[in-house]
Amino acid sequence: MKALILVGGFGTRLRPLTLSVPKPLVEFANKPMILHQIEALKAIGVTEVVLAINYQPEIMLNFLKEFERKLHIKITCSRETEPLGTAGPLALAREILIDDCGVPFFVLNSDVICDYPFEEMIRFHKSHGGEASLMVTKVDEPSKYGVVVMEETTGKVEKFVEKPKLFVGNKINAGVYLLNPSVLDRIELRPTSIEKEVFPSIAAEEKLYAMVLPGFWMDIGQPKDYITGLRFYFDSLHKKCSSKLAVGSNVIGNVLVDESAVIGDGCLIGPDVAIGPGCVIEAGVRLSRCTVMRGVRVKKHACISSGIVGWHSTVGRWARLENMTILGEDVHLCDEVYSNGGIVLPHKEIKSNILKPEIVM
Amino acid sequence: MGSSDERVVAVIMVGGPTKGTRFRPLSLNIPKPLFPLAGQPMVHHPISACKRIPNLAQIYLVGFYEEREFALYVSSISNELKVPVRYLREDKPHGSAGGLYNFRDLIMEDNPSHIFLLNCDVCCSFPLPEMLVAHRRYGGIGTILVIKVSPESANEFGELVADPSTNELLHYTEKPETFVSDRINCGVYVFTPDIFTAIQGVSSQRKERANLRRMSSFEALQSATRSLPTDFVRLDQDILSPLAGKKQLYTYETMDFWEQIKTPGMSLKCSALYLAQFRFTSPYLLATGDGTKTAAVIGDVFVHPSAKVHPTAKNLLTLNYAQIGPNVSISANARIGPGVRLISCIVLDDVEVKENAVVIHAIVGWKSAIGRWSRVQGEGDYNAKLGITILGEAVTVEDEVVVVNSIVLPNKTLNVSVQQEIIL
Numbered sequence: 175m176k177a178l179i180l181v182g183g184f185g186t187r188l189r190p191l192t193l194s195v196p197k198p199l200v201e202f203a204n205k206p207m208i209l210h211q212i213e214a215l216k217a218i219g220v221t222e223v224v225l226a227i228n229y230q231p232e233i234m235l236n237f238l239k240e241f242e243r244k245l246h247i248k249i250t251c252s253r254e255t256e257p258l259g260t261a262g263p264l265a266l267a268r269e270i271l272i273d274d275c276g277v278p279f280f281v282l283n284s285d286v287i288c289d290y291p292f293e294e295m296i297r298f299h300k301s302h303g304g305e306a307s308l309m310v311t312k313v314d315e316p317s318k319y320g321v322v323v324m325e326e327t328t329g330k331v332e333k334f335v336e337k338p339k340l341f342v343g344n345k346i347n348a349g350v351y352l353l354n355p356s357v358l359d360r361i362e363l364r365p366t367s368i369e370k371e372v373f374p375s376i377a378a379e380e381k382l383y384a385m386v387l388p389g390f391w392m393d394i395g396q397p398k399d400y401i402t403g404l405r406f407y408f409d410s411l412h413k414k415c416s417s418k419l420a421v422g423s424n425v426i427g428n429v430l431v432d433e434s435a436v437i438g439d440g441c442l443i444g445p446d447v448a449i450g451p452g453c454v455i456e457a458g459v460r461l462s463r464c465t466v467m468r469g470v471r472v473k474k475h476a477c478i479s480s481g482i483v484g485w486h487s488t489v490g491r492w493a494r495l496e497n498m499t500i501l502g503e504d505v506h507l508c509d510e511v512y513s514n515g516g517i518v519l520p521h522k523e524i525k526s527n528i529l530k531p532e533i534v535m
Numbered sequence: 536m537g538s539s540d541e542r543v544v545a546v547i548m549v550g551g552p553t554k555g556t557r558f559r560p561l562s563l564n565i566p567k568p569l570f571p572l573a574g575q576p577m578v579h580h581p582i583s584a585c586k587r588i589p590n591l592a593q594i595y596l597v598g599f600y601e602e603r604e605f606a607l608y609v610s611s612i613s614n615e616l617k618v619p620v621r622y623l624r625e626d627k628p629h630g631s632a633g634g635l636y637n638f639r640d641l642i643m644e645d646n647p648s649h650i651f652l653l654n655c656d657v658c659c660s661f662p663l664p665e666m667l668v669a670h671r672r673y674g675g676i677g678t679i680l681v682i683k684v685s686p687e688s689a690n691e692f693g694e695l696v697a698d699p700s701t702n703e704l705l706h707y708t709e710k711p712e713t714f715v716s717d718r719i720n721c722g723v724y725v726f727t728p729d730i731f732t733a734i735q736g737v738s739s740q741r742k743e744r745a746n747l748r749r750m751s752s753f754e755a756l757q758s759a760t761r762s763l764p765t766d767f768v769r770l771d772q773d774i775l776s777p778l779a780g781k782k783q784l785y786t787y788e789t790m791d792f793w794e795q796i797k798t799p800g801m802s803l804k805c806s807a808l809y810l811a812q813f814r815f816t817s818p819y820l821l822a823t824g825d826g827t828k829t830a831a832v833i834g835d836v837f838v839h840p841s842a843k844v845h846p847t848a849k850n851l852l853t854l855n856y857a858q859i860g861p862n863v864s865i866s867a868n869a870r871i872g873p874g875v876r877l878i879s880c881i882v883l884d885d886v887e888v889k890e891n892a893v894v895i896h897a898i899v900g901w902k903s904a905i906g907r908w909s910r911v912q913g914e915g916d917y918n919a920k921l922g923i924t925i926l927g928e929a930v931t932v933e934d935e936v937v938v939v940n941s942i943v944l945p946n947k948t949l950n951v952s953v954q955q956e957i958i959l
Contacts, residue, residue, distance in 0.1 A: 184946040189959035193563070504553075517959065521553045533957040535559040535942070 175220045176271050177280035178252075179211055180263060180349075181227045187396040190502035190519045191484055196234050198225070198284055201467060202394060203407055203448050204432055209241060211282055214290035216247045220280065223247060224270050226263030228254040261366035264358060273355045281368075283349030285395035287403050289410055290350075291388055298385045299352045302329065305381035306373070307352045310345035311391040319346040320369050324384045331382040334369055348387050397482060397500050401463060405446045420444075426462075438474075450485075464495075473509070481513075484520065497531065541648035542592040543667070545585040546635055549578060549655040551599020551625075557797050560927045560944050561898065566600050568655045569608060571881070572802055573809035574820070574837035574864050576608065580809060581653045584661030586616050592645040594620045596655075597634050633768040636734040643728060650730065652770075654722035658805035660791035660812065661723065670725045673702060673785040677730060679775070680723035681786045682793045686714055693720035693771050695779075697786040704784040707775045718786070720771065721793050730774075733783075737773045741765045799898055799925050800917035806881055807862035810835035826856050830871065834861020844871040857888075872907075879915065889934075897924040900945065906934035913940050921955055 185197030192200065198208035212223055225238075238249045252267040264271065264281065271279045278299060280292065288311075299307040308331075310322045321343045323332045335342050347369060360372055376382040390410055392403030408428035412419060420429040424437065427445025431437065435449045438457035443449070447461045450468040455461070460477040469486040472478070476489045481499035483489060490509035495501075499513040502520035507513065511524055515531030518524060522534060549568040558567045568578040575583075578596065585594050596605060605622040613620045629637050635652060642650060649670070651663060662680075670678035681695050694715040696706040708715050742765045768774065778784050792808050794801060813820045814835055824832040830844040838844065842865045844857055857875035865871065866884045874891040881898045888894065888905040896913035905911060909932045916922030924938055927945035932938055937952040944959050 186944065186947055186959065189944065519556065519559065522556055533959060535556060535957065 175218070175277060175279065176222045176224070176273070177215045177220045177282065178224045178226055178264060178267055178271060179208065179282045179284050180260060181208070181225050181284045183228045183257065185395070188400070190500060190517060191397075191482065194485065194503035194520050196229075197395075199234065199237055201448075201450060201465075202287065202400065203404060203411075203430055203465075204450050206237070207287075207394070208284060210287060211284065211290070212241060212245065212247065212249070214292065215280065215282075216245050218292040218296070221248060222270060223249050224252050224267045225249065225284075226252050226254065226258075226267060228257050257365060258363070259365040259367050261361050261368035261372045262364060264353075264368075265361040265363040265366075268358050271355065272358060276355060278352050278354045281351040281353060283393075285393045286349040286391065287394050287407060288348065288350070288387055288391045289389035294388070295350070295352050295385060298329070298383070302383045304330075304376075304383045305354045305379075306357055306376050307383050307385060308373070309348040309350040309387040310384045311348040311387045312344050313346050314344075316341070316344045316346055321345065322347055322384050329383045329385055330380060331373070331377045331384050333377060334374060336370075345384065345386065348391050349393070350387070398498055400482065401446075401465070401480060401498065404448060404465065405463070408446055456491075499528075542590050542645050543588050543649045543651065544592055544642050544645055544647040545581075545588065545594045545651040545653065545663075546638075546642065547578060547581050547585075547594065547596050547653045547655050548631060548634060549596050549598035549600065549605075549622075553599075558799060558802075560925060560942060561799050561802070561900070564901065564928045564945060566604050567796075568596075568598070568600075569604075570802060571864065571866060571883070572658070572796070572806040573813060574839060574866065575809075577796060577802070578608075578655045579612065580658070581655060581661055582612060582620060583616065584663055585651065585653075586618055588651065588663050588667060591618060592647060594618060595638065595642065596620065596622045597625060597638060598622070598655075599625055599628075628767065630767045630773070631770040632730075632734045632774050633738075633766050635770075636731055636738070636768065637766070639731045643731075648727065650726045650728065652724045652726065656796040657722045657793070658796050658801075658808055659721060659723070659789060659793040662787075662789055662791070663723075663725075666723070666725050666787045669702075669787045670785065675703075675785045676733065676778075676783045677724055677726040677775075678785045678787050679704065680721040681718045681788050682721050683717055683788070684719050686717045689714065689717050689719055693775070694718065695720055695786060702785045702787070703782055704775070704779045704786055707771065707779045709771045709776070718788070720775075721789065722795075724770075733774055733778065734768050737768050737777075738765055798918075800919065800923045803862075803879065803881060803896070803898060803923055804917040806864050807835070807879065810837060810862060810864065813837070822859070824856075824859075826858065830857045830859050832860050833858065836860040836862075837864045839865060839867045839869070841867045842869040842871070845873070866901075896922075898926065900926045900928045900930055902928060903930045903932070905932050906936060908935045909933065910937045910939075912938070921957075 181198050185192035188197055199206045242249050317337055320334055320336045321338050322345050323343045390406035392399055392406055394400040394403040412428050420431045424441045425444050429444040429447045431449045432451040434451045435453040437455045440458045443461045446463045448465045452469045453466050454471045456474040458475040459472050463480045464478045466483045467485040470483045472489045473491040475491055476493045479496040481495045483501045484503045487501045487505040489507045492510045493507050495513045497515040500517045504521045505518045506523045508525045513528040516528035518534045561570055569576045602624055609620050609622045623638050625634055690711055693709045695718050696716045697704055794805050796802050796805050822832045822836040822838040824830045836859050855873040857871045859877045862879040863877045865882045868884055869882050869886045871888050872890040875888050876893045878895045880894045883901040885902045886899050889907040891908045892905045893910045896915040897911045903926050911924050913923030921940045925942045929946050930943045931948040933950045936949050939954040941953050941956045947958055
């Protein structure tokens with residue numbers, strides 16, 4: 175089986191992190207975002223994954239070779255010379271995805287994190303016999319998204335409504351599709367939207383079906399949702415494989431700590447914290463609802479209550495970070511500094527307080 | 536005094552990537568010294584000023600950037616100006632004087648009688664030949680370019696006190712809290728090779744002190760006496776300050792303009808200063824036009840020869856050329872559509888400005904696209920954080936969108952208007 179992951183471009187919504195590292199390689203719960211998806215695909219027997227990108231820094235190539243080697247799965251890059259939208263990239267990768275036996279292929283949006291219930295989706299796809307399946311997920315505020323209007327019992331999709339003003343349904347496109355190769359015949363090699371052009375035409379022929387995604391779903395393309403997504407991911411990890419999570423008297427709730435990280439005495443870590451490789455958390459530190467990337471040092475008595483600390487940064491003694499503070503790579507927060515929602519670009523030293531959310535360049 | 540085979544070497548300090556983040560977001564895409572002012576890379580201006588020095592043997596650019604960032608520029612400028620320019624990379628910070636000392640063997644290779652030291656991010660008229668003449672007259676080991684500024688702003692710089700008749704440097708202090716003098720250090724110096732002896736003196740003195748200090752653990756706890764590495768020598772605090780009043784250092788005052796180019800806002804201001812200077816030194820570089828056959832040019836404007844300023848062919852009856860200036864600089868391959876108004880801006884390479892758009896007090900990054908009837912403007916306060924609008928590389932401003940006093944990082948598309956915002 176094959177799969178295509180829509181990686182897209184510069185990941186500007188995840189800046190300042192993506193100023194240092196391409197988005198697919200930004201770690202989520204101590205693992206590069208794209209690796210979560212590739213591993214899940216490998217687990218159900220996908221043999222080749224195509225990454226549809228329109229910007230490829232050299233650094234990605236090395237990582238992809240490593241993943242290929244470790245996972246024994248083929249990874250190729252399909253590079254758009256002009257942005258092709260959400261469907262165009264499929265046409266570009268046609269030669270890889272097309273299959274004479276009609277074996278369907280997966281398409282994933284690279285920002286989506288969920289349980290990836292691919293086996294269930296394959297069963298669902300076979301049972302309805304249509305041309306395409308997509309996952310939908312229930313949300314509280316559907317009018318922020320594109321709503322999928324469908325028959326409740328069969329899942330047959332009637333139509334898509336973009337940001338509806340009145341309530342038409344609460345299921346939105348989750349960004350996970352299973353498509354028959356014949357879908358490729360509907361897509362020209364030009365900027366095309368899968369939601370606005372391709373799916374509506376398949377739905378009109380009553381060949382598009384939607385499955386409600388079991389479990390959690392999050393689009394982690396921006397920092398706020400990244401942090402919320404961590405919580406959902408950890409809840410799911412707790413149910414499936416809680417041995418990976420940390421335990422101890424200094425741990426509250428779900429906490430993931432890389433084995434090479436060091437945590438001092440008198441700390442209180444959690445809930446929903448990920449601590450990356452090589453991190454040093456000194457004594458008396460409080461961390462909650464945050465991610466601490468590779469190589470970070472959090473000095474004594476500091477407190478981080480919501481945020482992301484970028485690679486190789488340091489947080490000074492008695493510093494306090496809260497309200498979605500994001501520190502880019504190699505940022506050094508001096509002792510006793512307070513940050514309320516500061517967003518700090520890479521290679522900076524912060525000596526004074528950031529009293530209200532602002533971007534520090 | 537000055538014989539015709541006394542050679543001169545110039546050293547231009549260009550800095551490095553992580554040192555100054557104040558030039559972001561432009562420095563995310565290009566080393567600051569290569570950012571264009573009045574159509575030429577920032578470092579080009581001191582380099583071409585050095586060319587006016589008689590018997591100039593060599594120009595060295597000293598900095599922390601990777602060699603490859605300067606390789607192309609250095610070889611092309613050497614060819615263009617017919618003077619050897621070489622980039623030297625510091626392996627670690629040595630301070631402003633330590634950097635000079637670090638490369639003393641190379642600098643002294645040509646056996647120069649005098650060495651100019653310039654900071655790349657200084658914008659001024661660089662009166663280097665005049666400084667050399669004055670320096671020879673004074674007979675000291677160094678002469679510092681100074682300028683008079685307002686007393687209120689003097690404490691942002693190094694303040695100097697000079698003897699009004701002999702011009703000897705009597706006193707030097709860096710960023711003092713109280714008022715010392717309204718004459719400040721411009722960051723342009725000429726030295727005799729004795730300067731290396733002076734730098735070495737500081738270095739060995741520090742080594743001695745460090746050895747002594749090791750014996751006192753109490754002193755080691757005092758962060759105030761935390762010692763710098765022995766080869767880290769700052770020109771201002773370690774050399775100029777101690778040598779003041781010893782008849783070794785002199786000052787030369789410039790009456791022309793002087794600014795430091797620390798932020799993108801200042802680069803726009805300095806671009807205007809250099810454009811104004813071109814009107815006197817090289818008026819052929821400036822654009823002309825009255826709007827009938829080409830764009831209407833107002834004031835000082837630079838347009839790169841490969842840039843295209845033209846109306847569309849379809850409506851020749853209402854030919855509507857752009858109006859450009861004052862203080863506009865348009866880089867290579869930019870395309871300016873009909874009916875566009877550009878005031879006080881830098882338009883970088885490959886930018887497309889579509890019909891009837893307006894750009895005022897802004898910097899438009901490489902490959903950006905400015906939509907029809909859109910308006911990109913800043914207030915024009917060169918010192919404020921959001922005083923001018925800066926669009927990074929490959930930013931698209933869609934038709935009719937208004938962007939005011941904002942900074943937009945590379946690769947963004949603006950389809951709604953924004954004010955006073957930083958868009959990551």
